[in-house]
Amino acid sequence: MSDDQTFAALRQELDRWRSAGRTARLWLRDDDAVEVTDALEQLLDTTRQATVPLTLAVIPAFTGEALVARLAREDHVLVAVHGWSHENHAGPDEKKQELGSHRHADVVLAQLRNGLDRLRLLHGPKLVPMLVPPWNRISAELVPRLEEQGFEVLSVFGRMRDNSPIRLLNTHVDVVNARGQRGDRPHADLVRELVGELRTRFAGGEDPCARERPAPVDEPIGILTHHLVHGASERAFLARLFEETVDHSAVSWMSATDLVGGLALPQGRVE
16 A cells, blocks of 8 residues: 555545644654764754654753754754653563652652753753653652652653643654554554544544543644654655645644643543
8 A cells, every 4th residue: 555545544534624624733752862863863854844843852861962052953843851861670570661669759750850950951941841751651659749840741652641630741643662563663553543543532532432541632642753763664654744734724733832831730640
């Protein structure tokens, strides 16, 4: 199947949004940035040419002035806090976690605060006070204390949970990772996931065929990338996705800053 056929379902869904006078809000988050690499340059070039805002989740412990100088030339890029060192503290039989319950909460939170302070010092106004947990995992006991450390929003993977003590700006379509697969994801699968997110929001958040929790009708749809492991397939998918969406009147690619400013605060807590 050609990419033109693959993206037909997306075009059809977006045309439905346009006919209804509605606009889908999309945003792009890329994880694991540390330094300037050829892979990062390719992502910066692609998003700049497409005029798509990009939020880079940067690992504070290992980054420095070289990345600061490079990003200073990119008006479309923002920076978020990607844990502290992206170090796994879970056991060999557990899913990887840096921000789990394997260490005392005060130790973990102190590192996160240091990470936020360091990236704010380095990147100044490009810094969004958003925590992106490595591997998209964080212990529930840490979440209610994130605002004490200066974070205003949390970004993980999956549809927004009700009853969160902090604003959530999540991602929903991972260009690289799926269960049992890393890289070279079929473009048809990625389009199907994105169309599914769009249909759920169009229907007011209800999706009787979905196994995942309903999506709030106004929840932005996050696309997640990992520039360090992008190959030809991932680069081609992003280029075609931007081609199909950037100029479509039913799509608005938004920056994390603009989205965070409009996020409502759910009540309660994340489980």
